[in-house]
Amino acid sequence: MHQVVVPNGSYSHCCVSFPNHIMDDYVYCVENATFFDARNSDYMKNTRRQMLKGEVPVQCRRCFDEEQLGKKSHRIRSNEAWDSAAVHSLVEYSIANDFSVVEDPTYLDLRLGNRCNLKCRMCSPWNSDKVYDETIELLHDDSFKEIWTTTYGQPPQKIGPWYNSDKFWDDVKSNKNIKKIYMTGGEPTLINKNYEYMEYLIEQGLGDKVELFFNLNGTNIQGRFIELLKAFSKVSINVSADGKDDLQHYIRYPSNWDVIEKNFIALMKIKHINLGVTPVLQTYNVLGLDRLLYFLDGCENQYQRKIHIDILISYHPNYSNALVMPETIRKIGAERLNTFREQSIICQRDQLSNNSIHSATEFLLSTCEYEKYIEQFVSYTRILDRHRNMHLIDMGPELWNLLNDNNIII
Numbered sequence: 035m036h037q038v039v040v041p042n043g044s045y046s047h048c049c050v051s052f053p054n055h056i057m058d059d060y061v062y063c064v065e066n067a068t069f070f071d072a073r074n075s076d077y078m079k080n081t082r083r084q085m086l087k088g089e090v091p092v093q094c095r096r097c098f099d100e101e102q103l104g105k106k107s108h109r110i111r112s113n114e115a116w117d118s119a120a121v122h123s124l125v126e127y128s129i130a131n132d133f134s135v136v137e138d139p140t141y142l143d144l145r146l147g148n149r150c151n152l153k154c155r156m157c158s159p160w161n162s163d164k165v166y167d168e169t170i171e172l173l174h175d176d177s178f179k180e181i182w183t184t185t186y187g188q189p190p191q192k193i194g195p196w197y198n199s200d201k202f203w204d205d206v207k208s209n210k211n212i213k214k215i216y217m218t219g220g221e222p223t224l225i226n227k228n229y230e231y232m233e234y235l236i237e238q239g240l241g242d243k244v245e246l247f248f249n250l251n252g253t254n255i256q257g258r259f260i261e262l263l264k265a266f267s268k269v270s271i272n273v274s275a276d277g278k279d280d281l282q283h284y285i286r287y288p289s290n291w292d293v294i295e296k297n298f299i300a301l302m303k304i305k306h307i308n309l310g311v312t313p314v315l316q317t318y319n320v321l322g323l324d325r326l327l328y329f330l331d332g333c334e335n336q337y338q339r340k341i342h343i344d345i346l347i348s349y350h351p352n353y354s355n356a357l358v359m360p361e362t363i364r365k366i367g368a369e370r371l372n373t374f375r376e377q378s379i380i381c382q383r384d385q386l387s388n389n390s391i392h393s394a395t396e397f398l399l400s401t402c403e404y405e406k407y408i409e410q411f412v413s414y415t416r417i418l419d420r421h422r423n424m425h426l427i428d429m430g431p432e433l434w435n436l437l438n439d440n441n442i443i444i
């Protein structure tokens with residue numbers, strides 16, 4: 035019932051699966067396959083077979099890992115949200131028909147290319163064309179090339195405008211079952227085809243029938259976007275921000291916190307939007323993430339507006355994983371998250387936010403093998419800072435000082 039097209043135009047079965055492309059002997063993508071073909075690939079049939087046998091497909095590992103930390107994973111939340119007789123009958127059909135499906139999906143996840151205005155430190159060229167351009171420049175640096183090759187293998191391929199294909203849009207529009215559309219990117223507010231598709235849904239009289247769900251970086255909320263949102267009765271928006279002020283600028287470069295704050299307030303004023311924030315817990319914000327969370331708590335209080343928080347954990351690339359940090363630093367970060375959770379009005383009201391912050395705390399305290407990547411973190415940070423004319427200390431001296439205390443010099 036759910037299907038994803040990732041920014042390079044390949045199909046995927048889920049937005050958090052990894053590796054996330056549907057592959058048999060070749061990758062199913064918009065150029066060579068329809069949604070139907072991809073849903074009935076051997077890969078997908080095998081994934082369904084494994085799930086129904088109670089096995090954990092390797093690409094689904096992340097959800098099961100999160101569940102071990104006590105978090106309600108995407109898997110569990112999706113099962114709860116979509117549990118219905120209709121879905122059970124799809125499952126029955128699939129079991130009886132060699133795990134194939136004939137119904138159109140009800141939930142489409144469309145990631146129309148990698149156009150973005152930011153180059154976040156944990157991001158990849160497949161999700162941001164700015165990261166792509168920077169990566170191509172940095173691959174001339176031998177130390178960067180080594181980190182890149184160990185992390186990703188081959189140099190990245192440029193992503194073309196596959197989303198302009200009429201065949202693709204005919205396929206999308208032929209789908210009569212749609213109940214929900216998820217749009218991210220890249221940055222979806224920069225991608226004109228997203229606006230065109232919203233306009234198409236409105237013209238078809240589907241504003242009350244189709245739920246829209248966005249992940250935005252919060253830097254580009256235009257009047258055109260706000261007006262289109264008003265034509266849909268069910269809208270959820272998650273804003274991705276990883277810190278406040280200089281920390282946000284440093285990680286999600288070159289975003290400006292003041293702009294994000296202003297845009298966030300504009301979104302809060304549209305009362306029917308279900309509004310959330312999805313920070314990515316990573317090496318750089320282990321100590322400073324709580325300042326963003328206090329800001330959100332203050333917003334909920336001041337604007338009498340429900341906000342939910344879902345902390346995502348950066349597992350990959352290794353140098354972005356918060357577990358790379360020395361235990362002493364992670365313990366301080368965990369304590370701060372815990373202190374926030376205990377006094378937060380959002381966490382008192384919303385169990386999912388509470389749960390998400392609790393599992394991020396547990397994650398920081400978990401035992402791990404990741405500290406061995408600290409040299410990679412140091413090297414990556416130095417190279418990127420030199421290239422961007424920045425320094426870790428720009429986001430505040432605390433992390434830099436504590437790293438120094440641990441003989442980790444940036």
Ligand code: SF4
Nearest residue numbers: 150152154157162251
């Ligand atoms: S905003 Fe999103 S897509 Fe753009 S660089 Fe940051 S993480 Fe990547």
